[in-house]
Amino acid sequence: MVVTDQLVDLVRAGLESLVAAGSLPAESVPEPSFERPRNREHGDWATNVALVVAKGVGKPRDVAQALADAIEPSGLVESVEVAGPGFLNFRLSPAWLHDVVRRAALSEGFGRSTKGAGRKVNVEFVSANPTGPINVVSGRHAAVGDTIASLLQATGHEVIREYYFNDAGRQMLLFGASVGARYLQHFGRETDLPEDGYKGDDVISIAHMIAEQIGDSMIEAEPAKLAQRMLELAWPPILENTKRSLERFGTRFDVWFSESTLHERGQVTAAIDKLREKDLIEERDGAVWFLSSRLGDDKDRVVIRSNGEPTYSAADLGYVVNKFSRGFDRLIYLWGADHHGTVARFMAAVEALGFDRSSVEVPLVQIVSLVRGGEQIKASKREGVYVALDELIDEVGVDAARYTFLTRSIDAPLEFDIDLVKEQAPENPVYYVQYAHARICSILRKAIDEGHQADASTAPLDALVHPAEDELMRKLASYEEVVPEAAERRAPQRITHYAEELASTFTAFYRDCKVVSDDRTLTAARLALCVATRVVIADALGLLGVSAPERM
């Protein structure tokens, strides 16, 4: 049982006995919460529960003292004292830290919880249209979405990673027309790119590829037919490249979801009909409108244009119904902050379609701005301005790239200076963390060579009394708080920061405590601590999708 749960039980029992004695009203008993005090003089764990219940009952310190007296002694708790305005500070026996070391070293679900057990979550991220190579902006989304998904799995959720792609519709036909223009140019025809068309050079190479495949058979085709045909030929190989790049980047999706299948199955129309039944649909100016303003949106939104084509957000209606029909309890849509203006409309649709708004969340990843040659450039696929994810991987490697994306909060805009990132790649903190891991592996190899055993289940952990050992054990213990918090807050950066702290704490231990020595008891204990640290570093890096090398 995790130590905080045991403490909660102890304190709850104490509170209940105060209620039974009449010194606390029954309705004022909250779930006690525990935290690790920053200052070590304040004990191992502290709760503010007395401050919370004291309101209208008495002085916080008096309540705290009464509660401290009411808490039954146990083998776990060495002392409970009242401090500051009314905190209860707990000092624990060394056994809890030893338990941490053993559980971590033996990999028995350390850092895992079952909080989300039985909950099925869909995490949809990246979802870039297959109009060209996947870029670094998508790279940030891939790293973040993948890690959020891993964190949810670590807290017991069943998770599906999903990629939604556009293979139809106005925007994609524009892309098809752009490819068509390049196709015609390939055969020497004088043709301009469509206005707002896709201007990137990669469109040229796609057109060349198609030209080799089908020859000049389409050069006399009607523009609309040409665009449609080019689109059909272009997107599948582009999507394949996207899959390959993302897999190379360590991100694997469970489901690749095609927008056009929603239309083919009539799910978009069905969703609109459902809104119509609720009188949330109106025809105006020849278009069909969703009256989203009745549900918190700024204004109503078109779902079917006056030319009869559904809008992209109409597909979203069918898609959310489709997702829920697959049995998910929660949908997470990781969107770019430049789409935040559509969140209100989307949430209005969720409600209108009969779903609970609180079961859908849309974390927004702030924009990535590109800097190249000291100048800020606006990344745009249509303008052909971007840095390809493959290029980033080639230059700095997967580990450094992912790690960089995962050190920042999703709320922080990311300035991506491609020159600077390449230059600073060797100084990336990821190597500090990986180095600590490799160093531990090296120590363990040496110890085993010399006939020592690294068996945490039998190691005499009482021998660990040095302050640096104590610090390291405490840092390991906090992993069990960090993972659920990172998961709940959708905050991968908590894991990167923790990994650096753990590596740094280990390095201090390494400096002060020689692991392998003639003292076999002490060596056995320290080896167990090393194993525990190695496991936790590897686990944290694993959540981030970063490798944990045994040698560097």
Place this chain on the structure above:
RNA sequence: GCGCCCGUAGCUCAGUGGAUUAGAGCGUCCGGCUACGGACCGGAAGGUCGGGGGUUCGAAUCCCUCCGGGCGUACCA
């Protein structure tokens, strides 16, 4: 105008209700390699947590307001 995000050390950023020492990396300055891996380590300088008001026993953290920056505000996505 309205909406969302941001404003913390010279720079890039963590910390988002807890304890009169607010942290890290980089940069700057000083010092350290005869131990299991120096991709390192120790120390120093550097902060009105954008300004003001409020809530609270307690605020960088919550609320209001102002200032500054980014993004959005389409029958594009």
